[in-house]
Amino acid sequence: MPRQVDHGSRRRLIAEAVCHLADERGLEGVTLRDVAARAQVSMGAVQRCFRTKEEMLVFALGHIGERIGERVRARLLGSPAQSAGTALGHAATELSLLREEHRAEARVWLAFVAQAAVSESLAGILKANYATLHEAFTRLISEAVEGSGRADGAVRLDPHVEARTLLALADGLTAHVLIGHLTPHEAHDVLHAHLARLWE
Template sequence: MPRQVDHEGRRRLIADAVCQLADEHGLEGVTLRDVAARAQVSMGAVQRCFRTKEEMLVFALGHIGERIGERVRARLVRSPAQSAGTALGHAVTEISLLREEHRAEARVWLAFVAQAAVSEALASTLKANYAALQDALTRLVAEAFEGTRRAGSPDPQREARTLLALADGLTTHVLVGHLTPQEALDVLDAHLAGLWE
């Protein structure tokens, strides 16, 4: 009887290999041959999963976006009784990729962001990832200020855009060593605290 192949599992395995190589050598260092070797599959297996290198990169970028989204959802589920404001802070902290255990993922994410400037396929995937994150943050901001009648309550969509831009900027500043992770968290906390002043 022929062996069953978990195609989706193999695609994720290959995406993980892409991310490891991109972290070590940048996207320019990602070759089909090296990906196959890192994933411990044949070149043919990689080519059966992805017709082109760009298709493989697009899938890997989507894979990272899914992991970040899953972490945000898991963080919110772990503390269901928390306030909407606290939930917003947790979500933005996860998106910012500031913790040491997410440093490799942050490097890979920013490599994809840079490449997306010249790749429409990557840009399209990135826009979809950002749109999903923005929608989640918009809902959290709206919930945090629900029932608040005070003047100056933030527009949820505009604040979600601001938070996404702040998260990306802080990630970059930490990666290049301009800010420490704690300094970046202090900036983020100060911004969030300012929403309730």
């Protein structure tokens, strides 16, 4: 009997290989042949999972986005009694990829962001991810303002604008840490100083 292949697991294995190669060489250095070698599968196996390199990159971007999203959700669910402001801080910190153990992930994420500037399919995935995050951040900011009991703050703050600002800040801090302009500690301070000003 032929051995059954778990295509979902194989696609994730290949996505991990893409991410490792992108971390080492950037996306321009990712070839189907090298991905197959890194994933320890045949070229045919890669081509059965993905018809084109673009399709493979789209899946890999979705894979890394899911991994980051899972960590954000875990932080939010880990302490259900936390305030909306605290939850927002945890989510933004996870999204910024400032910790040393997430440095490779940050390099890969920004490689995909750069490639998305010339790839409509990758841009579509990123826009969908950012839309989901924007919605979550908007809700948390609205809840935090209401929970603060400061009606004047609710008037001053536009949660949609503040959510966009926070998403842009998180991505910017990721880049500044990667190139060495800021240390992770300095970036963390910038992020939390910004969050503290929201509730002043």
